Amino acid sequence: MKRTIIFLIAFCCLVIPLSATAEDDLMYDLGSRAAEVGMDLLKFEPGADNILALTNAGHAIVKGKTTERALSGLTDMSGLRNGDNNLYQVNRPDWKGLWFYFYNKDSGLAAYMEPDAAFYTMSTEERTALPADKAFGQVTLMSANLDTLLANPNEGNTTFNKKKFGGNEFSLVGLSNVWAAGATYDFMNAAAFHDHLCPGVTSGYMIIKYIQKNLPITNQSAETYIDIGCPNWCKEDAFQMIWDSTPGKNSMFVMALSPDDEAALKAKYGTRPAGIIIRWNDAAKKGKGVALGFDFDTISEEVGVANWTGPSWAPKLVQDIGMMDYIDKPESVITTLKEFDIDEANLTKLKTAGNNPYKVLGML
Ligand SMILES: [Zn+2]
Structure with missing residues (x-):
């Protein structure tokens, strides 16, 4: 047995x-x-x-x-x-x-x-x-x-x-x-x-390059990037992959921006609002942030897709390739609309449902 x-x-x-x-x-x-x-x-x-x-x-x-x-x-x-x-x-x-x-x-x-x-x-x-x-x-x-x-x-x-x-x-x-x-x-x-590749994910990659220059990580053990993705677009996926900033780990908060608020910001700052990035120090419980603008209009003009008359499958692809020339010069189309210091109480306000982050920052 x-x-x-x-x-x-x-x-x-x-x-x-x-x-x-x-x-x-x-x-x-x-x-x-x-x-x-x-x-x-x-x-x-x-x-x-x-x-x-x-x-x-x-x-x-x-x-x-x-x-x-x-x-x-x-x-x-x-x-x-x-x-x-x-x-x-x-x-x-x-x-x-x-x-x-x-x-x-x-x-x-x-x-x-x-x-x-x-x-x-x-x-x-x-x-x-x-x-x-x-x-x-x-x-x-x-x-x-x-x-x-x-x-x-x-x-x-x-x-x-x-x-x-x-x-x-x-x-x-x-x-x-x-x-x-x-x-x-x-x-x-x-x-x-x-x-897929698209102008949106490329814009995210360019924002990463811009932030590396303008708001670099200075303390690897304590700092992270927090993305207030408002308005959100394909850029958010570049942040997840390259910064490991993800919703699940409280380093990405994504919310739509109403067309009226987007138009108001564009009128005030002269460029399309492209979200808010915070370099957060979790040991000190404080951070530094920037609200960014991204000028897609200039890129569309320069890569020749602003008034596209060719086949409908092509303009985004043409823009994808054209944008490769901008990757190393993100400051040519990205601008800082506002710089700010932030503490935990205000960070909570920025990421809480029902708050418009641009109003919290006094931009609207
Ligand atoms: Zn996309």
Whole structure:
């Protein structure tokens, strides 16, 4: 009897890891097949530095299981890795289907693929007999180079209107082109967290650069940045990713600003209000803050999208690339509308529901 129990326990110990391995292996297999198809279509060797891989693997849940092993399969086959700035996990809801995408910055071509649902239920033997590309129900090879798409608007119209990248066109074309233009790792990371690149997330990155110069952290152990995100826009996601300022940790408070109040601030200060950033010292219980303005009008004029007459999918992408030139000179469009010192009682007023932070600061 004792021997039987010992045998059963030993058997269970063996079987549980084995079944887990078989399931992990399916995702690993899928990621490595995506890499194989991408390498074939975009003609690259493992580790090529002209290739960017994007995927929602690790965020997507497939049949109740996480999908991170697809990343290992993809990296092992293609040599593309996050640590080399050429593989990013793009944030998506866990209930959205899995996809893989590769971009060749020299040819401008992109390969996009979505798994065939049948692949998820295949046995190891069935998968072994299956050619790499047959794991995918959709495989697209299209240009994702913005200049090419602008020069051939019909091609761009097809890509965007026919959803050639499964509805991810704006996100993938933006991320690809800004990566090819030399975007840094932290910037790519913020955009990937935001789900896409857009002028809004770039404005957040520029505010971070502006604050680094004008309100730098001087005490790493005691200070944090608190964002009073009023009005909120895509910039808030850059603060979460790069400053670790998050609502859950009481370092981000987001609230809408009424159109009337926004117009009143714009009339008074001559630029669009862009929120309030506080450098808070939690040991001293006091901080220093700035209310900022961001001049999107000048950028739109200068990058040529103010009176856009081209295809409707293009102006934000053109602005995304154009704004890359402003990243190192944030003071050209960002201004400090008000500087202030703050204590705990006033910080509480700024972040409490029902208070308009600009009224608390005496700006309205
Ligand atoms: Zn956005």
